Structures are given as C-alpha cells and as structure tokens.
Amino acid sequence: MTVASSSPPSRLPLRRAEEATSKLKIRKGRGAGDDGALAAVFIAPALFGFLVFLLWPTLRGIYLSFTRFNLLTPAEWVGLDNYARMIRDPVFWHSLAVTVEYVVINIGVQTVAALAIAVLLQRLTRSAVLRGVVLTPYLMSNVVAGIVWLWILDTQMGIGNEILQGLGFDRVPFLADETWAIPTIALINVWRHVGYTALLLFAGLQAIPNDMYEAARVDGASEWRMFWRITMPLLRPVLAVVLIMTVIGSFQVFDTVAVTTAGGPANATNVLQYYIYGAAFGRFQFGYASAMSVALLAVLSVITIVQYRLTRAGQTDLG
Numbered sequence: 001m002t003v004a005s006s007s008p009p010s011r012l013p014l015r016r017a018e019e020a021t022s023k024l025k026i027r028k029g030r031g032a033g034d035d036g037a038l039a040a041v042f043i044a045p046a047l048f049g050f051l052v053f054l055l056w057p058t059l060r061g062i063y064l065s066f067t068r069f070n071l072l073t074p075a076e077w078v079g080l081d082n083y084a085r086m087i088r089d090p091v092f093w094h095s096l097a098v099t100v101e102y103v104v105i106n107i108g109v110q111t112v113a114a115l116a117i118a119v120l121l122q123r124l125t126r127s128a129v130l131r132g133v134v135l136t137p138y139l140m141s142n143v144v145a146g147i148v149w150l151w152i153l154d155t156q157m158g159i160g161n162e163i164l165q166g167l168g169f170d171r172v173p174f175l176a177d178e179t180w181a182i183p184t185i186a187l188i189n190v191w192r193h194v195g196y197t198a199l200l201l202f203a204g205l206q207a208i209p210n211d212m213y214e215a216a217r218v219d220g221a222s223e224w225r226m227f228w229r230i231t232m233p234l235l236r237p238v239l240a241v242v243l244i245m246t247v248i249g250s251f252q253v254f255d256t257v258a259v260t261t262a263g264g265p266a267n268a269t270n271v272l273q274y275y276i277y278g279a280a281f282g283r284f285q286f287g288y289a290s291a292m293s294v295a296l297l298a299v300l301s302v303i304t305i306v307q308y309r310l311t312r313a314g315q316t317d318l319g
Contacts, residue, residue, distance in 0.1 A: 058297075064290035071284055082291035092292060094267060095275040098182060102271060103250040105186035110246060111239075113190065114197035119227075121198070122205045131202070134195040142192065146259035149188045150175065175260050178268040185256055185269060193249070197242055204238030205231070240311035244304050251300055272296060 065082055067075040086092050117134060137145070152160045153174040161171040174184040208231065216226045232239075254273040257263060263270035263278070272292065280289035 061290045061293055064287050065294045067287045069286045071286065075287070078287065082288045083295075085288060086291050086295060091267070091270070091275065092272075095270050095272045098268070098270060099251060099253070099272045102182050102186050102253060103247065105183055106189055106250045106253075107243065107246050109187065110190045110194050110197055111243065113194050114201055114242070115239075117194065117198035118201035118205055119231075121202050131199060134198055136195065137192045138196040140192060142189070142255040143259050145188060145192045146256045149191075150260050153184065176265055178265055181261055181265065181269045185253070185260060188260070189250075189253065189256055193246075197246065200242050201235065201238060204235045207238075208234045236311060240307060244307050247303055247307070248300055251296065 064075065066077060066079055068078050068081075069075040121131065121134070140148075152158050155161055155171055155173045155176060160174070165171055172180065174180045212230050212234075213226055216230060221229070252273055253271055254277065257269050257271055257274050258277075261269040263274050273296075276289045276292050276296075279285045279292065
C-alpha cells in the first residue's frame with residue numbers, strides 16, 4: 001500500500017504579498033512626506049506674513065507700552081507709567097465713550113438692515129445682479145466713501161441739504177454739529193458695509209433646510225413665528241461671526257473720521273483709533289500710544305470671547 005506524501009505549501013505567494021505590502025507602505029510614507037512638504041510650501045507665505053506683520057508688531061507694541069519712546073531717543077523703560085497716565089487721561093475716556101457710541105449705532109443699524117436685506121433677497125428674488133448691486137458700496141474704499149458723503153452732506157453746497165431745504169426743512173450741519181457728527185459717520189459706514197454683511201447673512205439663510213419651513217407651515221406657524229423659532233436660532237452661528245467682525249471693525253474706525261471731521265467738532269468724533277494716531281504720529285508719544293493700543297486689544301479680546309461663549313451657549317435652542 002502506497003501512501004502519497006503531501007509536500008508543504010509553497011510560501012512564494014505569501015512572500016510576494018508581503019513585499020507588495022512593504023512597497024505600498026514605503027510609497028505611502030513618501031507620499032505623506034511629499035504632501036507635508038507641499039503643505040509647508042503653501043503655508044510658508046501666510047506664516048511669514050503672520051509673523052512679520054502681525055505677531056512681531058503686536059509683541060513690539062506690548063514692549064513699547066512699557067517704555068518712553070519718541071524716535072529721537074532710545075526707548076526708556078518706565079514700567080506701568082503709560083497705563084497709569086492712560087487711566088488719568090480724561091481725553092482717553094472721552095475717546096473711548098465716543099467710540100462706544102459709534103460702535104452701538106453702527107452694530108445696531110447695520111445688523112438690522114443687513115438682516116432685512118438678506119431676508120428680502122431670499123424671499124423675493126435671488127438675482128445675482130441684485131446681489132452685485134447690494135455689494136457695490138463695499139467695493140469703495142472708506143476714504144472715497146467719506147469724501148463722497150462729505151460732498152453730499154456739506155451744509156452749503158451738499159445735495160443732501162439742498163433736498164432738505166427743498167422739502168421745507170432747515171439745513172443740517174451733519175458733520176459740523178456735535179450731536180449729529182458721530183451718528184452721521186456711523187451711518188456712512190453702515191451704507192458702505194451693509195451689503196457685505198447682508199450677503200454673509202444671505203449665505204447663512206441659504207443653508208437652512210426648506211423642510212423645516214414646510215413642516216412649520218403645515219402646523220400653522222406664521223411667517224413671524226417661523227422667523228423667530230427657525231430662522232434666528234439656525235442663523236445664530238453666522239450672526240455671531242458677523243457681530244464679532246462688526247464689533248472689531250467698528251472699534252477700529254479711523255479713515256472715515258480722518259477724512260470727514262478730523263476728530264472734530266470739539267473732539268466730538270475723536271474716536272480711540274484717531275486719538276492713538278494723534279499721540280503716535282502727531283506728538284510722537286509712541287509708548288503712550290502703544291499702551292492705549294494694548295488696552296484696545298484687551299477690550300476687543302474680552303468682547304470676542306464673551307460673544308463666542310454666548311453664541312455657543314445659545315446653539316441648543318432647537319435641541
């Protein structure tokens with residue numbers, strides 16, 4: 001009786017599979033390395049710009065805020081003297097109050113107007129041409145917008161006052177009166193930025209599913225109720241970004257003031273940024289100007305963090 005001997009199975013296919021797997025891992029490793037190098041190439045310009053034009057000036061400004069520096073003499077370390085001077089400076093507090101007044105008017109009017117425009121764009125028309133028209137003022141620089149409105153609102157020659165006089169009203173010194181100056185500057189900037197803000201909110205409205213509105217209509221909800229119960233809660237993240245951007249931009253108002261009123265009349269429009277500019281480049285008090293800039297940075301940081309946390313806390317409204 002003959003018994004057939006069974007030979008061990010060949011290990012060649014197994015070895016080939018292991019070699020192929022090893023080569024694939026090597027290629028993946030090389031690919032990951034290549035991707036990392038490519039990513040570094042693309043990130044490098046932005047990183048360079050961040051370090052040179054943002055981080056370094058910020059650190060330099062913080063350092064200068066503890067010194068007395070005027071370009072003519074070396075920086076002299078004075079510790080907290082500049083901050084103590086800032087606390088005692090009545091013009092600083094006046095400028096801060098004027099800035100807060102401007103910020104409140106600008107944010108309130110711009111947000112409400114932009115939200116109304118965004119809702120109208122969504123409900124009535126989605127024309128790309130109309131969206132372009134809405135965005136047109138934003139394409140104009142603040143300096144040009146300020147000059148145009150300076151002509152329009154001129155007390156003697158401006159077309160705005162000509163229209164008011166034609167309607168039987170008295171001429172109004174919009175930019176030369178202490179009461180009217182800040183609201184007028186705020187409305188000029190609202191006119192320029194409202195289109196951009198409206199398009200941001202319009203994009204947020206586009207992301208809201210129509211199914212929610214249809215279900216609400218079936219349940220008998222009115223348009224007003226749907227706006228407050230569906231639109232506003234779901235628009236909250238976009239609205240938070242818009243508010244943060246608007247707050248930061250409003251506190252940094254400078255060029256419109258410089259072009260239209262130069263801080264007048266009687267310091268009525270001497271906003272904080274313009275006061276800092278005057279301290280640095282008018283009186284060459286770079287240390288004191290840096291201290292006020294650091295204080296403004298701290299205020300904006302606190303406002304941004306508080307806004308962000310309030311927004312995150314309110315994102316469970318539909319939960």
